[in-house]
Amino acid sequence: YQVYFTDENGRQISDVQKIIADKTSDNGAERTLRCQFNLKSLKYSNTAVYYLVIADEQGLQMPQREPFQIDIAFAVDEFDFFPYHSS
Secondary structure (H helix, E strand, C coil): CEEEEECCCCCECECCEECCCCCCCCCHHHHCCCCCCCECCCCCCCCCCEEEEEECCCCCCCCEEEEECCCCCCCHHHCCCCCCCCC
16 A cells, blocks of 8 residues: 555645555554654644545555644744755
8 A cells, every 4th residue: 555644635745655454463453554754844733634545556446535633743944953055
């Protein structure tokens, strides 16, 4: 599966991660997967709805959209961690 986040308008706001969901254990804990996403440097609202999209790589099934809330402790531009450099 290809997994990524979108905003409420369907615009992709994260990178795409690939998940291989082939575990067959009866124990749910053994079928748990962890995945990290890099979000685009945007302002995120903790009241807006974002979606985790789970898409079949071959496109044979309709993508699933699971609602998510994104709550970031501080905005990217709130501190000068990433100074602007012109090219």
